[in-house]
Amino acid sequence: MAQKPSIPKGTRDFSPIEVAKRSYIMNTIRTQFQRYGFQPIETPSFENSSTLMGKYGEEGDRLIFKILNSGDYLRKVKDDTFAKANSNALTLQISEKALRYDLTVPFARYVVQHQNEIDFPFKRYQMQPVWRADRPQKGRFREFYQCDADVVGSDSLWQEIEFVQLYDAVFTTLKLEGVTIKMNNRKILSGIAEVIGASDKLIDFTVALDKLDKIGEDGVTKEMLSKGITQEAIDKVAPLFTLSGSFGDQLTILTDLLSDSELGKEGIEELTFINNAIEELGLESAQLQLDVTLARGLNYYTGAIFEVSAPEGVKMGSVGGGGRYADLTGVFGLKDVSGVGISFGLDRIYLVLEELDLFPEEAIEGTKVMFINFGEKEALYAMKAIKALRAKGIPAVLYPDVAKMKKQMTYANRREIPFVILAGDQEMEAGTYTVKDMVAGKQEAIPLDALIARLS
Numbered sequence: 001m002a003q004k005p006s007i008p009k010g011t012r013d014f015s016p017i018e019v020a021k022r023s024y025i026m027n028t029i030r031t032q033f034q035r036y037g038f039q040p041i042e043t044p045s046f047e048n049s050s051t052l053m054g055k056y057g058e059e060g061d062r063l064i065f066k067i068l069n070s071g072d073y074l075r076k077v078k079d080d081t082f083a084k085a086n087s088n089a090l091t092l093q094i095s096e097k098a099l100r101y102d103l104t105v106p107f108a109r110y111v112v113q114h115q116n117e118i119d120f121p122f123k124r125y126q127m128q129p130v131w132r133a134d135r136p137q138k139g140r141f142r143e144f145y146q147c148d149a150d151v152v153g154s155d156s157l158w159q160e161i162e163f164v165q166l167y168d169a170v171f172t173t174l175k176l177e178g179v180t181i182k183m184n185n186r187k188i189l190s191g192i193a194e195v196i197g198a199s200d201k202l203i204d205f206t207v208a209l210d211k212l213d214k215i216g217e218d219g220v221t222k223e224m225l226s227k228g229i230t231q232e233a234i235d236k237v238a239p240l241f242t243l244s245g246s247f248g249d250q251l252t253i254l255t256d257l258l259s260d261s262e263l264g265k266e267g268i269e270e271l272t273f274i275n276n277a278i279e280e281l282g283l284e285s286a287q288l289q290l291d292v293t294l295a296r297g298l299n300y301y302t303g304a305i306f307e308v309s310a311p312e313g314v315k316m317g318s319v320g321g322g323g324r325y326a327d328l329t330g331v332f333g334l335k336d337v338s339g340v341g342i343s344f345g346l347d348r349i350y351l352v353l354e355e356l357d358l359f360p361e362e363a364i365e366g367t368k369v370m371f372i373n374f375g376e377k378e379a380l381y382a383m384k385a386i387k388a389l390r391a392k393g394i395p396a397v398l399y400p401d402v403a404k405m406k407k408q409m410t411y412a413n414r415r416e417i418p419f420v421i422l423a424g425d426q427e428m429e430a431g432t433y434t435v436k437d438m439v440a441g442k443q444e445a446i447p448l449d450a451l452i453a454r455l456s
Contacts, residue, residue: 010142120153150341178311191264206295
């Protein structure tokens with residue numbers, strides 16, 4: 001007996017309805033990207049390993065899927081590499097390419113490679129799948145789509161303000177209310193580390209601080225101590241553990257804490273400018289919140305940091321994030337090109353909309369009308385109407401085989417097709433079509449122009 005086929009863990013098949021719902025989200029995001037002036041690009045699903053490795057930190061590098069060289073990939077491996085049994089050394093000799101881990105680093109490579117063809121500032125959006133060898137769990141997959149927008153070649157903070165508005169516009173259109181756009185600034189985190197005398201342990205400090213909502217103050221303190229951060233330094237940073245209030249109130253507290261750090265004060269000034277502008281412009285459904293524990297992407301973020309949380313009560317991680325990077329393209333030889341970007345987590349947004357039952361009916365509408373097949377003459381008569389309906393943008397099909405009426409009707413019901421057309425000898429003679437409303441159960445015979453009007 002043949003073994004039942006399966007797919008790798010962390011990947012999924014999508015049914016027609018699921019694809020329709022995903023397309024609804026992507027089309028919504030794409031529309032807003034274009035409305036905000038972003039241009040689409042696409043990059044290959046895999047890159048040279050040298051492009052990706054070393055850009056995401058040690059943990060990120062471990063999650064990159066490597067692609068074996070084609071042919072006899074072991075033939076060129078040196079004997080001493082086998083003898084040492086060093087997997088990292090072996091990988092370098094048998095794999096030269098890897099699946100992209102995100103869209104940001106390939107975008108940086110794209111900018112450098114095509115810099116003479118690009119008009120700066122360059123606003124691009126990209127909606128493609130990425131791959132991570134992560135442990136699969138709810139909302140976390142090994143293959144998933146990212147929907148990114150970035151601006152490179154501008155230091156202006158108006159870009160950050162537009163990204164806050166862009167997030168708000170997308171989630172408002174999706175009718176997903178109560179989304180929180182969390183913001184922080186790398187300069188503030190660096191300033192805090194500086195004033196407590198832990199600049200050399202910035203990453204350890206921020207990684208621990210980022211866990212405050214999960215392990216609490218005692219857990220953060222314990223982790224910081226284990227990383228060599230002194231109790232005296234932790235005491236200085238203690239006000240952060242209970243920081244609350246409005247965006248402005250928190251900035252006031254941070255201003256006192258960072259009075260001796262020029263870099264920290266610069267971060268506060270940037271966040272103050274962004275917050276003041278957003279207060280003046282207003283948001284429709286999202287709220288902007290300062291979260292000083294937010295520390296994602298410190299390997300390349302140098303300014304603003306974004307993370308978007310689902311509405312309260314929905315058990316889901318972030319549904320978006322991003323930040324500013326001062327010199328991401330520098331690793332590829334193009335120095336001092338500042339950029340800022342955000343990403344929408346398509347798969348997580350899908351799960352949130354599903355949980356809250358926010359998908360509109362039109363998002364999953366498929367075939368609108370099916371013609372019953374009574375035979376060759378009748379089918380040709382039906383196909384003339386189908387051609388006219390399709391020309392008007394109405395999805396219409398003919399049941400392909402001559403079969404019992406019950407079988408054809410059952411098929412229409414299972415496909416949730418709302419209208420069925422019967423066109424036999426009587427209709428052909430009268431030049432009409434009998435349209436049956438599958439929901440109301442009513443039917444009537446009408447000419448083609450009336451049928452088109454009815455279904456439009």
